[in-house]
Amino acid sequence: MSSVVFLIPFIPLVIAALILFIDSKKVIPKISIFFSLVIVGLSIYGTYQQFKTNQPIISENLLLSFDRLSSILTLYVAILGIVIRKYSTKYMWDEVGYKRFFILLNFIFSSIYFLLMANHLLLIVMAWIGLSLSLYYLISFRSDSKSATYFGSITLWLHRLGDLLFVLAMVMIISKHNTPYLSDLKEIWLSGNFDLEWSAILLVLAAMVKSAVIPFHIWLPYTSEGPTPVSALMHAGIVNVGGIILNKFAYIFLNTEYALNLAFIFGLITAIVGSLIMLTMPDIKRALGYSTVGQMGYMIMEVGVGAFSLAIYHLMVHGIFKATLFLESGNAVHQARKEPNITKSVSYKIFLEEENKLNKNLNLVIIALTTVLVLYTVIEFLLKQDLSNYYAALIFLAFGWLASFQLFSTFFKVSKIQSVGIILSLIISFSIIVLIYSFLGLAFEKYLYGENYKKLFEAANLSFGLMVVAVIFLLFSAVFMWFLSYYSTFSENGEKIKRWISKIYKLLYEELYYRKFILKLFKMD
Amino acid sequence: MDIYISLLGITLVIFSIFSLYKNYSFIRVLVLYVLANSPVFFIINEKMYYGLSFFTTVGLYLVIVEFIKKTYKTDVFLGIEGLVLSSPKLSIFVRVVLLMMANFPPSLNFSVVFNYLLNSGLSINTIYILALLMFNFMIFSVMTNRLLFGKPNKNLIYKEPDVRYIILMSFLSLTNLVLGILYLLSL
Numbered sequence: 001m002s003s004v005v006f007l008i009p010f011i012p013l014v015i016a017a018l019i020l021f022i023d024s025k026k027v028i029p030k031i032s033i034f035f036s037l038v039i040v041g042l043s044i045y046g047t048y049q050q051f052k053t054n055q056p057i058i059s060e061n062l063l064l065s066f067d068r069l070s071s072i073l074t075l076y077v078a079i080l081g082i083v084i085r086k087y088s089t090k091y092m093w094d095e096v097g098y099k100r101f102f103i104l105l106n107f108i109f110s111s112i113y114f115l116l117m118a119n120h121l122l123l124i125v126m127a128w129i130g131l132s133l134s135l136y137y138l139i140s141f142r143s144d145s146k147s148a149t150y151f152g153s154i155t156l157w158l159h160r161l162g163d164l165l166f167v168l169a170m171v172m173i174i175s176k177h178n179t180p181y182l183s184d185l186k187e188i189w190l191s192g193n194f195d196l197e198w199s200a201i202l203l204v205l206a207a208m209v210k211s212a213v214i215p216f217h218i219w220l221p222y223t224s225e226g227p228t229p230v231s232a233l234m235h236a237g238i239v240n241v242g243g244i245i246l247n248k249f250a251y252i253f254l255n256t257e258y259a260l261n262l263a264f265i266f267g268l269i270t271a272i273v274g275s276l277i278m279l280t281m282p283d284i285k286r287a288l289g290y291s292t293v294g295q296m297g298y299m300i301m302e303v304g305v306g307a308f309s310l311a312i313y314h315l316m317v318h319g320i321f322k323a324t325l326f327l328e329s330g331n332a333v334h335q336a337r338k339e340p341n342i343t344k345s346v347s348y349k350i351f352l353e354e355e356n357k358l359n360k361n362l363n364l365v366i367i368a369l370t371t372v373l374v375l376y377t378v379i380e381f382l383l384k385q386d387l388s389n390y391y392a393a394l395i396f397l398a399f400g401w402l403a404s405f406q407l408f409s410t411f412f413k414v415s416k417i418q419s420v421g422i423i424l425s426l427i428i429s430f431s432i433i434v435l436i437y438s439f440l441g442l443a444f445e446k447y448l449y450g451e452n453y454k455k456l457f458e459a460a461n462l463s464f465g466l467m468v469v470a471v472i473f474l475l476f477s478a479v480f481m482w483f484l485s486y487y488s489t490f491s492e493n494g495e496k497i498k499r500w501i502s503k504i505y506k507l508l509y510e511e512l513y514y515r516k517f518i519l520k521l522f523k524m525d
Numbered sequence: 526m527d528i529y530i531s532l533l534g535i536t537l538v539i540f541s542i543f544s545l546y547k548n549y550s551f552i553r554v555l556v557l558y559v560l561a562n563s564p565v566f567f568i569i570n571e572k573m574y575y576g577l578s579f580f581t582t583v584g585l586y587l588v589i590v591e592f593i594k595k596t597y598k599t600d601v602f603l604g605i606e607g608l609v610l611s612s613p614k615l616s617i618f619v620r621v622v623l624l625m626m627a628n629f630p631p632s633l634n635f636s637v638v639f640n641y642l643l644n645s646g647l648s649i650n651t652i653y654i655l656a657l658l659m660f661n662f663m664i665f666s667v668m669t670n671r672l673l674f675g676k677p678n679k680n681l682i683y684k685e686p687d688v689r690y691i692i693l694m695s696f697l698s699l700t701n702l703v704l705g706i707l708y709l710l711s712l
Binding site: 061063096097100120121122123125126129130133140143144146149153156157160164167168170171172174175180 | 607609610613624629630631635636639640642643644645646647651655658659662666670673674675676677709710712
C-alpha cells in the first residue's frame with residue numbers, strides 16, 4: 001500500500017499527457033491543480049508512513065525511494081506547484097501557448113519529483129538533465145523574443161556543463177563501488193573509508209552550476225524575461241536543486257577532505273558579492289535575481305560547514321519568501337508606474353502606506369519583544385549544550401550576521417530614513433535566527449540524519465580560526481556596505497570619498513564586468 | 526580494439542564540431558551526426574537497443590526533412606525559423622527528434638548511452654562519449670535556435686504536416702520514447 005507514493009513523479013506526466021488533448025483554457029488549470037492536490041495527499045501519506053515506520057519506502061525494482069528528505073521536500077514542492085499553477089491560471093490567460101506552458105510546467109515538476117525520489121543513479125542523472133531541459137524551454141517560452149532565447153541558450157550551455165560534471169561524478173562513483181543504488185551507497189559511505197575526493201568535488205561543482213553560485217551565476221539574473229510564474233518557480237525551486245543533491249549525497253563527504261571546504265569558500269564569496277551587486281541593480285527582477293544568488297551562496301556555505309539540514313531548511317524558507325516576492329513583483333512594478341486602475345496589494349498597503357501610522361504603543365511592543373528575544377538568545381548561547389557542539393554556535397552566528405547583513409542592506413535601500421527601525425530589525429532578525437535554529441534547525445538535523453549529523457559536521461573539517469576569519473570578513477562587509485549606502489545618500493562633503501564610492505558602485509553595477517565577458521563569449525555584445 | 530575505435534570516434538567528433546560551424550544543410554548535419562555517432566555501435570554492449578535508437582532517430586529526421594523540402598522547397602534550415610509559433614504540430618516532432626539526437630531523456634538514445642557511460646568506468650571511451658554528447662548537444666542548440674525559436678518569417682506560408690506524415694512521425698517518436706521508458710523501468 002505504501003508504494004502508492006511512487007506515483008508522485010508520474011502524476012505530472014499524466015497531467016501533461018491529458019492537457020495535450022484538451023483545448024479548453026478553463027479545464028487545463030483545473031486538471032493541473034486537481035492532480036497536484038493528489039500529489040499533496042500522497043506526500044502527506046508518505047510522510048506519515050515515515051513517522052510510523054521510521055524506514056525509507058523503497059520500490060520493488062529499487063529505482064525509487066521515499067526517504068526522510070523526500071518526505072519533507074515532495075510536500076514543499078507539491079504545495080509550491082499548486083500556488084504557481086493557480087497564479088498562472090489568470091496570469092498566462094492571454095499569452096500565446098497557454099497549453100504549452102502548462103505542459104512544460106508539469107514536465108519540470110516531474111523532473112524535480114524524480115530527482116527527489118530516485119534511488120538509481122541513472123534515474124538521478126535523467127532527472128538532473130530533464131530539469132535543465134525543461135528549464136530551458138520555460139525560459140525560452142516567449143520564443144519570438146531574441147533576448148529570451150539567447151539567455152535561454154546561455155542557461156542551457158551552463159547547465160549542460162553542470163550535467164557533464166554531474167555525470168562524470170556518477171561514473172567515478174559507480175566505477176569505485178560497482179553499485180548504482182543510492183541506498184547501498186549510503187551504507188557503504190557510512191561504514192568505510194574511501195578516497196572519493198574528486199567525485200565529491202565534481203558533485204559540488206555541478207551543484208554550484210544549478211544553484212547559480214559564482215562564477216556560474218550569470219544565467220539566473222538575466223532569465224527573468226520569462227513569464228513571472230517561471231521566475232517564481234526558478235527562484236523557489238530550481239536553484240535549490242544544488243542544495244538538494246548535496247543533501248542526497250551527503251554521506252559521500254564523510255570520505256573527503258577538501259570538497260566541503262571548496263563549497264564553503266565559493267559559498268562565502270557568492271553570499272557577499274551577490275548581495276552587494278543586488279543593491280546596485282536598477283530593476284526589481286534583476287535585483288531579486290542577485291538576491292537569490294546571494295542566498296544560494298549562503299545555502300552552499302551551510303553545506304560547506306557541515307550543516308546539511310540547515311541548508312534544507314534555508315532553501316525551503318527562502319523559496320517561499322522569494323516566490324512570494326516574484327509573484328508580487330508585477331504588482332510593485334505597476335504601483336511604481338502609478339497606474340490608477342490597478343488595485344493595491346496588501347503588502348503595498350502595509351509597507352508603504354501604513355508606514356507612518358506606527359504609533360508609540362507599537363514601538364513599545366517592538367522594544368519589549370526585542371529585549372525578550374535578545375535575552376533568550378544569550379541564554380541559548382550560555383546554557384544549551386547542542387549549540388556549542390561542532391561549532392554550531394559559530395555557524396549560526398555567522399549565518400545570523402549574513403542574514404542580518406542582507407536584511408540590513410536591503411532595508412537601507414528601501415527606507416533610508418528609518419535607521420533606528422533598521423537596527424532594531426537587525427537585532428530582532430538575528431534573535432529570530434537563533435530561536436529558529438535552536439528549535440527547527442536541530443529538529444531537522446535529527447529528523448534527516450539522526451546521530452550521523454555529528455559525522456557530517458566533523459567531515460566539514462572546519463577550524464575555529466577559519467570561522468573567526470569568516471565572521472570578521474562578514475562584519476567588515478556589513479560595515480563597508482553601510483558606509484557605502486550612507487555616503488551615497490547623505491554626504492555633502494568629502495568629494496574624494498564620493499568619487500571612490502562611485503567607482504566601486506560602478507564596478508558592482510557592471511556586475512564586476514562578468515556579464516560583458518559572458519556576452520562577448522556568446523557573441524551577444 | 527575499443528581504444529582504437531574510441532580514438533577514431535574522438536577524431537570524428539572533433540572533425541564534426543568544426544564542420545558543423547556555419548553549416549546549414551539538413552543532410553550535411555545528418556551526415557556529421559551519423560559519422561560522429563556510428564563508432565558507438567562498435568563499443569556498446571547493447572547493440573540492438575542502440576541500433577533501434579539510431580535508426581528511429583535518423584528515420585524521424587529524414588521524414589521531417591522530406592516534409593520541409595516538399596513544403597518549402599529548401600534543404601537548409603535558414604529562413605524557416607519560428608516553427609513553435611507558426612507550426613505547433615511540426616514543432617513538436619522537430620523538438621522530439623532534436624531531443625533524441627542530443628541524448629536527452631526519456632529517449633532510448635539517452636537510456637542506452639548513459640547506462641553504458643555510467644557502467645563503463647573511467648577510460649578513453651568515457652572521453653569519447655562525453656565529447657560526443659557535447660557535439661550532439663551542439664546540433665540540438667543550433668537547430669533549436671534556427672528552426673524552432675525566433676519570429677516567424679512573414680514571407681513564408683507555414684504549413685502543418687498532413688495525417689500520413691503525422692502517423693509516420695508519431696510511430697517513430699513513440700517507438701523511441703516508449704522503448705526508452707521501458708529500458709529505464711527494466712534496469
